[in-house]
Amino acid sequence: MKLRRSERIVAITKILIDKPYRLFSLNHFTQKFDAAKSTISEDLSIIKRVLAAEDMGQIETISGAAGGVRFIPKKTAGDIEEVVTDLCQDLSDSDRILPGGFLYITDLIFSPETVMEIGKIFATQFAELDADYVITIETKGIPIALATARAMNLPVISIRKDNRVTEGSVVSINYVTGSSKKIETMSLSRRALSEESKVVIVDDFMKAGGTAKGMLDLLSEFKAEVLDIGVLMETAQPEKKLVSNYTSLIVVDKVDEEKQQVVVRPSNSILGKSD
Amino acid sequence: MKLRRSERIVAITKILIDKPYRLFSLNHFTQKFDAAKSTISEDLSIIKRVLAAEDMGQIETISGAAGGVRFIPKKTAGDIEEVVTDLCQDLSDSDRILPGGFLYITDLIFSPETVMEIGKIFATQFAELDADYVITIETKGIPIALATARAMNLPVISIRKDNRVTEGSVVSINYVTGSSKKIETMSLSRRALSEESKVVIVDDFMKAGGTAKGMLDLLSEFKAEVLDIGVLMETAQPEKKLVSNYTSLIVVDKVDEEKQQVVVRPSNSILGKSD
Structure with missing residues (x-):
């Protein structure tokens, strides 16, 4: 199923939060949601911004071939x-x-x-x-x-x-x-x-x-x-x-x-x- | 901070998933995000639909004064x-x-x-x-x-x-x-x-x-x-x-x-x- 932004964001948030510190490649999400890399990047930056603003933890992006994105639970x-x-x-x-x-x-x-x-x-x-x-x-x-x-x-x-x-x-x-x-x-x-x-x-x-x-x-x-x-x-x-x-x-x-x-x-x- | 839909959805998803089975009143979210009940209801129905479609668990809504919404982890x-x-x-x-x-x-x-x-x-x-x-x-x-x-x-x-x-x-x-x-x-x-x-x-x-x-x-x-x-x-x-x-x-x-x-x-x- 092809999802809209707000829908994709629910699923990506769930995936990241369920497995703290687990590194997911951008490809994982582009394939799963049949979306462009730029689209997924934008989804991730929204998730990152909100979690940071609400003190709900940190989304860390690691660049390079072995890179990806992961959720780090942090308490203030x-x-x-x-x-x-x-x-x-x-x-x-x-x-x-x-x-x-x-x-x-x-x-x-x-x-x-x-x-x-x-x-x-x-x-x-x-x-x-x-x-x-x-x-x-x-x-x-x-x-x-x-x-x-x-x-x-x-x-x-x-x-x-x-x-x-x-x-x-x-x-x-x-x-x-x-x-x-x-x-x-x-x-x-x-x-x-x-x-x-x-x-x-x-x-x-x-x-x-x-x-x-x-x-x-x-x-x-x-x-x-x-x-x-x-x-x-x-x-x-x-x-x-x-x-x-x-x-x-x-x-x-x-x-x-x-x-x-x-x-x-x-x-x-x-x-x-x-x- | 007043959030847009896609932003609110990140935060609500995080809150629900972090505490499985915990019942949150709609008021909890309307106050936290300074949003109308109808707006939060719509957010919740998006979250519910996506989690169900992706087999990621169930959002249950309980109506009435003591009601609210909760996340139930279910595996297919x-x-x-x-x-x-x-x-x-x-x-x-x-x-x-x-x-x-x-x-x-x-x-x-x-x-x-x-x-x-x-x-x-x-x-x-x-x-x-x-x-x-x-x-x-x-x-x-x-x-x-x-x-x-x-x-x-x-x-x-x-x-x-x-x-x-x-x-x-x-x-x-x-x-x-x-x-x-x-x-x-x-x-x-x-x-x-x-x-x-x-x-x-x-x-x-x-x-x-x-x-x-x-x-x-x-x-x-x-x-x-x-x-x-x-x-x-x-x-x-x-x-x-x-x-x-x-x-x-x-x-x-x-x-x-x-x-x-x-x-x-x-x-x-x-x-x-x-x-």
């Missing part, structure tokens, strides 16, 4: 602040306090709309790093990693917390959790990650950073280069973590079981302020 | 067959055979593009069921559940395979895995699922169906109504599973470690053929 600083502030408000609910002073966050992490927003924030943070993989550790890191990876068009690799893994030979390390000083095991299938890959790490929570430190140690067995670490939440204490370069979205200052009080705030690093 | 039978056939081809690679006759599928499940397609297939399958939650069990079920839930705008609930769960009081059951006859534990936090919810289950793999049976037992403790079960892959043997109503996308006929041979095929149920 204002958007990020809004999402993180909303999350903080939700997390401040004292009903979230669990026995032992833990905070119930599973519902947020497993809400697709919420976690997709979190993923887009990390994707914005990692946009210029040219990573090959998004790495996480089961279980609650997985939805965040998948959302981040979807916004970056990268595969996820999930480190296992045991070694009962039916994935061929695995590399395992023992690590000491920074907060409870327990010895745990984490494993990664040899075939999951090729050597000397460039990776970013995401996880849900950082207390002392023992798990993150363990992930760095395990990844060094694969000679991976870790470009950045993103965590949804970190605790204010201990201030000095076992890893140094990471970005958190939210800082947990206090979970007081007795007073039924939760104090959380947007992290300075994500708001672009220096700590 | 032809699309589903294509995705499943491609998956089968990928899975037939003898490099996927792991010691013990297991099949390596982690890379597919953790590839956002692939798992989002799988999620849209299950969302199409479950579209009319009016479920409240998508339920899965860690670890490899999680990406599939999240992709399905994203296409349906539903929360995911992930059952844990241990009971070292920091989520308040949990309900745990012991279950016998149908194939290896081992006793395992699965747990779900009491607060995760309200009683008498309507749910659909998704998982990556079904052999004898012991895990699925365990999930049904655990969910019955929450008085949940299980509307359907979807699994990415099932083994042809044993033919009789411990659960009866489920849909699989792919059937594994044989993984022969000695001959280095994998035989998989699209499931009859997903192709609309009776077994």
